[in-house]
Amino acid sequence: MSNDICFLAEFDGGTPARSALELAAGAADLARESGGAAVGLAYGSGAAAGAASLGAAGASRVVVLSDADGPAIALAAAAAATLRDDAPLAFLAPATPNGRDLAAALMGLLGLPALGPVRAVRIEGGRVRAEQSTLQGTVITVSESAADAPQPVIILALSGTFTPLEGGSGKAAVTTAPPTDAGALGAARIVESHPADAAVANLEEATVIIAGGRGVGSAAGFEPLHELAAVLGGAVGASRAAADAGWVPYQLQIGQTGKVVKPALYVGCGISGAIQHRVGMQTAENVVAINKDPDAPIGEFADLFVVGDLFAIVPELTAEIRRRKGMTD
């Protein structure tokens, strides 16, 4: 058993995903507390070449599980072998489909405790404790592994739980995990890939999100939201109603069955604020809502709630921000 903190690091084309940078920073912080090392388990295209760069993000060591794209669960056996050898204190995985599937498989294969999705992790008296929001945000719980449970404790972290290190340097020591037969668990494979015609913004990385809902009324109705997002350097998101209506692709859906986001600023336009949407954005630092309906539930939890017509207000707001930026730039 060690006091290391392991984390899952996804790569794409040799570059670590934002989640990898966040988890590296979180692992480094926790490892400082526990007196261990932050160890990355890297996978994805270009992971081998990029692994050392995680040193600047906080990792001391990186084990490369795979150097190719594919469902992460196929790497469960290799990851299990690594964790079994090191038996670290905790294993951090991003609360993404790939991160969850791999974490789930590890929980099942090794009989490990698992917590999450969490919004904060800390070490108290030598134990890893994680805080999560459950029951649609009505209860906050703090959990830990049972007294005699094996380690590591698996922790699924929502995006934004940790903040990537800035200006870090150094290279992590890189090793490669020995090839391990994944068996049937690795039998699912991607047989077709259909990229979208246009690039879709990565909401989880946006610091400003302008989200539209049923009140936006059409695909064209999203245009003023895009303009506002552009002046604020943000991205456009949507409620399930808007995605279901086909006004925006599902990749932009925020909520229980879409993305969980934590931007510095969230502006909800024509979004009623149903609980399913709320759980996807309730940790945004600043929430502004514009809605015609004075009784919209979003009025209950927004920081600033403006009752009015979004199609009249949003263009004015875009113009006003443009003016102010012109004055201060």
Place this chain on the structure above:
Amino acid sequence: MKIVVCVKQVPATTAEKRYTADLRLDRAAAESVINPLDEYAIEQALRLQEAGAVETVAYLSMGPESAAEALRRALAMGGEEAYQVTDDALAGADQWATARVLAAALDKLAPDVALMGMSSDDARGSLVPGAVAAIRGLPLLSYGAELQLTGSTARIRRLTASGFDILEAPLPVVASVTDQVGEPRYASLKGIMAARRKTLETWSLADLGLSSEDLHGAALTRVVEARPPEAKAPTERVENLGPAEAATRIADWLTARKLI
């Protein structure tokens, strides 16, 4: 071809939730429903059955005795059989214990597809499908926007960051689907009445060859604190302003918070 859909009873979104003194969710206190995301899995299974790709749709649930209601509701939507694992030793089961128990029950039922919703409404860990696949040593097809069954393989369509992929695995598989498979049907009255006559079998842990020790007392994790969320600063409301004035107010607000 047989599909077993795993369903969980959860507190209704509108129900009041509370934790018991020992920090377990008091499931008896809350009004309960089928986990809404499991209804999509049920809908997917029934659509496959209607299309002739599946002969039998069965349901499996783990929970207190009262959770049989969720199984009855599922049977009212369609399908043939339902199995409930209920045991006092399972109170407070975590995701690992749940996966262990479901895996053991699925071993017994041996379906071609064990199908689940993408997550549960109350905890949202989404770990059970992957863990069941790992424990049973089967392929996992997760987060499907659609499940297709063709001969000896299963396929799902899964959204990616910018489009979608098709994933395929040989049967038997464990799969999970999202809310994009299509709106769940309402149970018809005849369905409800027929459900009262359908098989609902109850299993204890011993029936699955498991003991409380195997399950580490039902949980490898424990809740050490449960509290209401931090009180939020009151909402600042702006009403009855013209668009330009409203925009200025928002811009002032953003400026004051250094967001511009």
Place this chain on the structure above:
Amino acid sequence: MSHRTTREHDELRAIVRELATERIAPRAAEIDAGSEFPWDLKELLAGQDLLGTCFEERHGGTALDNVAQAILVEEIARADATTSLIPIVQKLGALPILIAGSDEQKARYFPRLASGEWLIAFALTEAGAGSDVAAMRMRARRDGDDYLLTGSKRFITHGSIAKVLTVFALTDPEAGGRKGMSAFIVETDTPGFSAPRLEHKMGIRGSPTAELNFDDVRVPAANRLGDEGDGFKIAMATLDRSRLSVAAQAIGIAQGALDFAVGYAAERRQFGERVADMQGIQFMLADMASQTEAARQLTYAAAASVDVADPDLAYWTSCAKLVAGDTAMRVTTDAVQVLGGYGYVSEYPVERMMRDAKITQLYEGTQQIQRMIVARQLLKRAGVSRDTKSQRGTPSA
């Protein structure tokens, strides 16, 4: 007499409430504003097997007991009174056949009524024969193996959209309404039938209320219900039972208004406090709730009396309809009061509920007729015979 609902009843309520909340309530305002029959919701109810609850399983129905049927109507009416008329009238129109129809007639019509493929309506009332049914003028003349029906009906709910009607007409005008009336099943695509006019109503605006014309409409004798002269008896037996649906509808409307008022009072703030924290409002809400509950329990007791074919069932159903109709009117009026000015405008649903509630005091026997029926039963029990001189026809519809 007392009644407890069963687990099956509770399950039915939960399922219909979910359907009504998610699919019917959101349509209620536009159905009212547009005065259009909600064909989509008729399909929805038919698809969920909710239009066949009074029919036997061999005819494609689900043969629910009367308490269950009341719960169904109640939960739909809680969301929208107009839509609740779809199952109500389907049963009302079919009751004469259920009561007096032959096996052949049932087999011919019930499967398509139970599935909701065909709508049926009940054609009894005439311009000059409302509460006083016996004053009917419509004629049915025998012509070989057929009858020829001539005359007109008024205030016939769904009369213009039904495929089938149960129609009451005089086969023996000499014998008078009470003895000379017969009942028929009439298909509305028969030549000579027309529905020339719809009423403009205060409430239940999405439900067409039609004037019907019969100009030598040829009806086979095989479509006569019971014997010649049975019509009045059949009509009264029908109304004794169908009233139950109106009581259930009234309770549903009241419950809808109460639930909305409670939700509103919990949200709305005036004078720095929640409206719901004001005792004056609390007392109103408490009265609304207890009255609605009382009407509900009475209606379930009446439903149980119909289930066991209690000889006194008319007493029970009249008591229930009387209390439930008045309760609906009072509770919806108070709900408007709880909402204050907001209650009076169409932005909120309670003004619609108040307009809808009024009909439950009028149709299938006005409240005054119900009192006459109740009093008649009381006096009969007390052994007080009727004063024949003051008799002005048996109270009915």
